[in-house]
Amino acid sequence: MAVVGLGVLGLMGLDRVGAFGVSQVQVVGAKGATATAVREAALATVGSASMLSVDADHVATAVEELPQIRTAEVDRSFPGTLRVTVTRERAVALAPTGNGLVLVGASGTVLGRPTERTQLPVISSAPADIPGPGGVVTAPRVREQIALAALPSRAIRLRAIGFGDDGMVGLLAGGGQVRFGDGRDLPVKVKVARAVMRRADGAFAYIDVTVPTAPVLRTATGDPLTANAPALNPGALPPVGDLGDWVAGAAPAESIRTVFG
Numbered sequence: 231m232a233v234v235g236l237g238v239l240g241l242m243g244l245d246r247v248g249a250f251g252v253s254q255v256q257v258v259g260a261k262g263a264t265a266t267a268v269r270e271a272a273l274a275t276v277g278s279a280s281m282l283s284v285d286a287d288h289v290a291t292a293v294e295e296l297p298q299i300r301t302a303e304v305d306r307s308f309p310g311t312l313r314v315t316v317t318r319e320r321a322v323a324l325a326p327t328g329n330g331l332v333l334v335g336a337s338g339t340v341l342g343r344p345t346e347r348t349q350l351p352v353i354s355s356a357p358a359d360i361p362g363p364g365g366v367v368t369a370p371r372v373r374e375q376i377a378l379a380a381l382p383s384r385a386i387r388l389r390a391i392g393f394g395d396d397g398m399v400g401l402l403a404g405g406g407q408v409r410f411g412d413g414r415d416l417p418v419k420v421k422v423a424r425a426v427m428r429r430a431d432g433a434f435a436y437i438d439v440t441v442p443t444a445p446v447l448r449t450a451t452g453d454p455l456t457a458n459a460p461a462l463n464p465g466a467l468p469p470v471g472d473l474g475d476w477v478a479g480a481a482p483a484e485s486i487r488t489v490f491g
Contacts (some may be wrong), residue, residue, distance in 0.1 A: 244421050252284065252308030256422070260316050263345065264298050271296060272304070272314050281306050299343045299363040322380035323391070324350050325372070328357045336380040338367040349403070351379050354392035374398060374413030381420050386427065395438060405433060411440030418442050 241369060254324055255272045257265040275292040276472065286304040293302035293314060301317040319335035324344070331352065333341040342363040353375040367373060375391045386408060388400040397411040408423045410416065419439040426437050426445050437445040 232282055241274060245472065251280055251310060252312050254312070256311055256313045258313060258315040260299075260318055264296075264318065267296055268293050268299065268302070268314055268316055272312060276312065281310060281312070283310060284312065297335075297339055297362070300335075300337070301363075320380075321348070321350060321354075323376055324348070324352045325355050325360045325367075326352065327360050332363070334360075336376070338376055339367050347390075349387075351388040351400070352390045353379060354390075374416075377413060378410065378416050381417060386420060386424050408435040409436055409438040409440060411438075413486070415442060425429070433449060446474060 240481075252273070255269045257268045260268055271293050272289050272483075275289045279285075284306065285306075286306070289312070290302040290303045293304075293316060296439055298319050299316050300319045303315045304388055305315070307313050319337065319339055319341060319352045321333040321344075322336045323334045324331040325334045325340070330343065331346075333344050333350070334353070335341050340361055340363050353372060355369065355372045359369040359372050367376065371393060371398045375398065378391055379388070379396065380394070386400070387403045388408075389403045390401040392399055392401075394409070396409060398409075398413065400408045400410065402408065419442045422439045422445050423437050426439075426447050429436075429438050430447055431448075435448045436446075438448070
C-alpha cells in the first residue's frame with residue numbers, strides 16, 4: 231500500500247509541475263479543415279488543464295457541438311497527447327439560403343457552406359426553413375427531401391429534389407424525373423425506380439413510383455405499344471387491391487408493360 235501511495239503522490243507531484251500538460255491533440259476520423267476545427271475545439275476546452283485533470287466527456291461534448299461532427303470520443307495518450315476520435319456528419323444535400331447554398335447532413339444538421347465543388351442534389355426550401363450552421367432542419371417537407379437525398383447514391387443520382395402537384399419529384403443527373411409522391415417507403419420507391427430505369431430503352435420523361443407496386447414509365451418520344459392504348463375507363467376497372475391506383479394519367483397498358491415487359 232505504501233508503494234502505491236508513493237506512486238500516486240509522485241504522479242500528483244509531476245502534475246503540479248506541468249509534466250503532464252497537453253502538448254498535442256491527435257484527431258482520428260477527420261482531415262483538413264474539419265480536423266483543425268476539432269483540434270481547436272479540444273484545446274480551447276482543455277485550457278491549462280493537465281492530462282490528469284482533463285474532463286474527457288466535457289471535451290467530447292464540445293467537439294460534438296461542431297456542425298460537421300456527429301460523435302466524438304476522447305482518450306489520453308501519455309505523456310501529453312489527447313486522442314479525439316470522431317464520426318463526421320455525412321453531407322447529403324445542398325439547401326438554398328438568402329446567402330447561397332449550404333450543406334445539409336443526413337440528420338438534418340446544417341453543416342455550413344461547401345468548401346469544394348460537389349454533386350449533391352439541391353433540395354427545395356424557403357430560407358426560413360434552413361437554420362444557421364449547427365442548427366437542425368425541422369420543416370417536414372424539407373426533412374422528406376433530406377431523407378431521399380440520404381439514400382445510397384448508387385441507386386439513382388439526383389441533381390435536384392422538389393415538390394410538384396402530386397408530391398415529391400427528383401430530377402435525375404442524366405435527365406428525366408422520378409416522381410415519388412409522399413415520403414413513405416422511400417427506400418422501396420428508389421429501388422423500384424432503379425429497376426425501371428435499367429429496363430428503360432433510351433431517354434424517358436419520367437418514372438412514377440408513387441405506388442411502388444405499379445410503377446409507370448413515360449417515354450420521352452412516345453411508346454408505339456402504348457401510344458394508342460384506349461382511354462382509361464374507371465368503371466371497367468376491378469377493385470384496386472394490392473396493385474394500387476394507376477398514376478400520372480398513364481394507361482394500364484403502359485404500367486403493365488413497364489412491370490412485366
